[in-house]
């Protein structure tokens with residue numbers, strides 16, 4: 001039987017191998033991950049994450065799950081908004097990223113959250129568990145996006161909201177060309193300079209190019225059964241925030 005294929009950056013690989021390859025990428029960069037985010041985006045990723053947090057409409061008593069949460073930036077914005085009736089979970093498939101995120105949050109005085117190692121494609125929580133689920137710069141790395149969206153839909157409460165913050169397609173042709181040059185020529189060199197990891201940051205550039213466009217991702221949300229599907233471009237579409245809710249009626 002032939003194996004299903006997927007992409008890992010520009011390479012075609014067996015789907016079964018992607019998880020391991022993505023794990024290697026994040027194992028390689030974990031120590032300088034936050035520094036590289038600040039350098040690559042000149043700190044603007046912090047603003048993108050703040051906008052995503054605002055769009056979540058989280059309430060003090062919300063049950064919140066952050067998927068592919070890495071070093072914990074989304075939890076640091078969301079957990080302080082919760083009271084004792086709410087709940088926040090930092091999750092990631094990669095143990096090193098998760099532990100780094102957990103420790104960073106605790107060191108910064110945030111401790112009203114749980115840390116759980118999990119795959120966004122098979123979320124091990126009961127049906128209708130969460131009011132808000134977010135995934136920031138994570139969906140691109142997941143082998144089967146549809147499977148992840150179905151799993152998210154299952155775990156959201158009826159009326160619950162999904163927020164996906166992800167690199168996307170710049171809307172202006174000139175900005176797209178500058179951004180391409182920056183992604184393929186500058187970012188991998190920066191990765192080499194800071195973390196001796198040119199390859200990991202080349203994967204970043206390639207995976208951004210392979211990710212669905214704004215409209216394609218919105219359609220995928222709709223096909224999976226989300227309603228009120230929308231997106232907002234930030235920084236001319238360099239990133240987009242997609243939102244969708246779980247229907248109240250089955």
Ligand SMILES: C[S@@+](CC[C@H](N)C(=O)[O-])C[C@H]1O[C@@H](n2cnc3c(N)ncnc32)[C@H](O)[C@@H]1O
Nearest residue numbers: 068069070092093094097119120136137138141
């Ligand atoms: C670019 S980082 C984003 C981290 C964080 N959300 C942020 O915005 O800084 C992508 C994260 O996705 C995680 N990841 C990749 N595949 C995953 C999967 N199938 N399920 C859960 N997490 C995954 C990686 O381990 C990594 O920590």
